[in-house]
Amino acid sequence: MKVLHTSDWHLGQQFYEHSRTDEQQAFLDWLVDTLASQNIDLLLIAGDIYHTATPPASAEQQLYTFIKQAKHACPDLHVVIIAGNHDSANRIETAKPLLQLFDTHVVGRFDRQAPEQVIKTIATKNGTAHVVAMPFLRVSDISMTSDISYQSAVAEAYNQAIESLLANPLTEQEPLILMGHLHAKGGDISSDSERNISIGGFESINANIFSQHADYVALGHLHKAQTVAKSEHIRYSGTPLPMSFSERNYQHQVLVAEFDGKQLSSVNPLYVPRHQNVVLLPERGGADLNSLCDMINELKFDPNTPPSYVRLRMKSSETNSQFRAIIDEALKDKPILFCGIERVSEQAHQQNEVFTDLGQVEQLDPMTLLALAFAQQVDANEPVPDALKDCLAHVINSMDEEPNT
Ligand SMILES: [Mn+2]
Numbered sequence: 001m002k003v004l005h006t007s008d009w010h011l012g013q014q015f016y017e018h019s020r021t022d023e024q025q026a027f028l029d030w031l032v033d034t035l036a037s038q039n040i041d042l043l044l045i046a047g048d049i050y051h052t053a054t055p056p057a058s059a060e061q062q063l064y065t066f067i068k069q070a071k072h073a074c075p076d077l078h079v080v081i082i083a084g085n086h087d088s089a090n091r092i093e094t095a096k097p098l099l100q101l102f103d104t105h106v107v108g109r110f111d112r113q114a115p116e117q118v119i120k121t122i123a124t125k126n127g128t129a130h131v132v133a134m135p136f137l138r139v140s141d142i143s144m145t146s147d148i149s150y151q152s153a154v155a156e157a158y159n160q161a162i163e164s165l166l167a168n169p170l171t172e173q174e175p176l177i178l179m180g181h182l183h184a185k186g187g188d189i190s191s192d193s194e195r196n197i198s199i200g201g202f203e204s205i206n207a208n209i210f211s212q213h214a215d216y217v218a219l220g221h222l223h224k225a226q227t228v229a230k231s232e233h234i235r236y237s238g239t240p241l242p243m244s245f246s247e248r249n250y251q252h253q254v255l256v257a258e259f260d261g262k263q264l265s266s267v268n269p270l271y272v273p274r275h276q277n278v279v280l281l282p283e284r285g286g287a288d289l290n291s292l293c294d295m296i297n298e299l300k301f302d303p304n305t306p307p308s309y310v311r312l313r314m315k316s317s318e319t320n321s322q323f324r325a326i327i328d329e330a331l332k333d334k335p336i337l338f339c340g341i342e343r344v345s346e347q348a349h350q351q352n353e354v355f356t357d358l359g360q361v362e363q364l365d366p367m368t369l370l371a372l373a374f375a376q377q378v379d380a381n382e383p384v385p386d387a388l389k390d391c392l393a394h395v396i397n398s399m400d401e402e403p404n405t
Contacts, residue, residue, distance in 0.1 A: 001126040003177070004040045006031070006254040007220025008239035010086065012059030013051035015309060016339035020241070021058060022306060026275040027240050028066045031254070034270060036073040038256060041124035043070070043077060046220030046237065047084025047136055047181030053091065064095065071102045078122045079104040083135040084181040084220055107133040110141045115160035127261070128174045132161045136181040136221075154182065155209035162211045173261045175215040183221055184210075184228045207234055215264050216257050225253050225269060233264050240272045245311050245339070248278040276337075277308035286315035286344030289323050293330040307335035316345045345380050366396055 089108035120131045142153035183204040207229035217234040225238035237255045253269040281295045
């Protein structure tokens with residue numbers, strides 16, 4: 001059985017106010033071709049289909065058209081979609097009755113009174129898979145109280161769902177696949193050297209909540225593909241499109257997981273072709289106005305490719321107050337989607353690339369992060385003021401006073 005795992009499409013998202021509809025469509029067209037050429041049996045979309053809870057009608061139409069085309073190209077394909085934190089749990093379920101006709105299952109919400117609702121038993125032509133299609137868990141969906149942490153309540157939700165599934169023992173031939181839209185991390189949660197970083201207001205979740213019974217865990221939420229807790233079978237596929245300039249040199253991908261009966265035999269990335277170039281000028285540090293204009297004029301454009309996203313980094317020492325008009329003149333009549341100008345201080349530029357992935361951030365202590373942020377955004381020549389340090393220390397101490405489970 002072949003499973004394709006993807007997530008974080010963010011349909012309807014604009015990139016610096018530029019519509020991405022064509023770019024998103026190019027990805028969806030590529031995906032339809034890929035599903036067919038790879039003989040995929042099951043497509044898993046692990047949340048953040050849309051960028052907002054109220055996506056534009058064109059984005060919803062894009063999803064439904066994709067499903068129609070995918071089923072046309074691969075009549076035996078099955079699809080499971082879960083809601084992410086960007087999606088509306090209710091809205092994403094509205095088309096559920098119709099999507100079922102296309103072997104497409106959508107799960108927007110987890111109901112702890114009915115945990116079996118997230119279980120999808122998918123009979124493909126190459127075997128049956130049991131999918132725990134757990135959507136993003138909001139505090140209101142789970143049994144979180146002042147005594148029970150978000151982490152424990154999420155673990156309880158997965159337990160409930162897996163127990164209801166295992167009430168009928170699975171055969172040796174049928175893989176158990178978990179889905180989730182959350183920030184998972186490896187290692188032991190009690191390790192005090194690693195602060196529990198909260199992203200989007202929700203603490204990260206230890207990978208040990210995923211049952212030992214899981215043959216594959218298909219995750220969404222983090223934008224770069226990665227394994228979790230050094231486990232080959234617990235994966236983020238990452239987003240298929242660049243979501244920021246920091247992802248410009250990263251190869252976006254989807255994952256193909258192959259099963260031999262219940263056994264996961266391989267997981268391989270398939271790289272998504274870059275439809276539109278993402279260009280940062282200069283690549284490192286900042287440049288003065290004249291150099292920026294030269295760099296813009298030296299850009300080469302292929303007349304057959306769509307316009308490039310271009311963001312400029314200008315030295316903060318540049319004093320020409322007419323810079324905007326001069327840059328606009330340099331950009332004129334070029335196939336460029338302009339994404340703004342960043343002012344870069346000379347001292348800070350060596351540190352621009354510090355955070356290439358989340359793991360590195362987690363290893364830094366908050367005071368070091370404050371010093372880096374201060375140097376980059378406020379003043380690279382002055383130390384962080386004591387008042388600011390005290391303020392952060394106060395916040396950190398008050399966090400430590402809260403009961404920690
Ligand atoms: Mn997300």
